[in-house]
Amino acid sequence: MKLLIIGGTGKTGRQLIQQGLEQGYQxxxxxxxxxxxxxxxxxxxxxxxxxxxxxxxxEAFQGQDAVLSALGHKQFFIKTSILSRGTANIIKAMRNSGVNRLVCITSLGINDSRFRLGLYYTLFTIPLILFFYFRDKAKQEKLIMNSELNWTIVRPGQLFDGKKRMKYKLGPEVGHYILTKFVSRADVAHFMLQEVQQNDYLKKAVGITY
Ligand SMILES: NC(=O)c1ccc[n+]([C@@H]2O[C@H](COP(=O)([O-])OP(=O)(O)OC[C@H]3O[C@@H](n4cnc5c(N)ncnc54)[C@H](OP(=O)(O)O)[C@@H]3O)[C@@H](O)[C@H]2O)c1
Structure with a gap:
């Protein structure tokens, strides 16, 4: 299976590359x-x-079976549209090259998973630091959901660079209103590579935490 990885130089993207190669993807x-x-x-x-x-x-989109996006950036505090503009361009490029499957990371706390990153994020981090970032992520999700693609949105809890456990909770009810739940970037990558084969969450936004 041929996969295009966006954000492969980032921390989760590096996991997608390493695990994807181990699993024999092109x-x-x-x-x-x-x-x-x-x-x-x-x-x-x-x-x-x-x-x-x-x-x-x-060129990058030609002949791919699916696109995995771990697009992100570090522009907090300021107005940003990097994720929504970037994702609109990804969707257009997929349409132009006939690629139909997208697995894309956003975050818990977005749209109908609001408040699920725990009280600290809900009361402090999101309103004071990530306000514009999360507003852009919400737009990013809407663009994906309104596209004609076979999409899966992956909403992790707080990320860290731990090892792959291959045991995590998945679903719309994942996360917690009071506590912040974590998941390693390695396990997020593990799930994305599994989902692109199994298609268990087609046209769904799925939370992932331990
Ligand atoms: N940190 C958390 O606790 C947390 C929780 C939930 C969700 N998330 C989300 O999870 C995702 C992945 O996080 P991460 O920590 O792995 O991200 P990261 O290390 O910041 O990596 C982001 C990737 O996006 C790429 N990128 C940025 N702008 C680009 C552009 N214009 N064109 C092409 N590539 C571009 C970066 O490339 P360069 O190397 O060129 O910069 C990098 O490869 C992010 O969307 C993040 O918001 C994070």
């Missing part, structure tokens, strides 16, 4: 700076591209 990574992809493998190609520059996307 991977293409779209990266703003291809030199940041430190892995070399016969089943891995890296193409230069920026999701905010649609003209740089076409």
């Amino acid at each position: 991977l293409t990574v779209l990266a703003r700076n291809p030199a940041k992809v430190k892995v070399g493998h016969s089943n891995l190609s890296v193409l230069k591209g920026n999701v905010l520059e649609p003209e740089t996307l076409a």
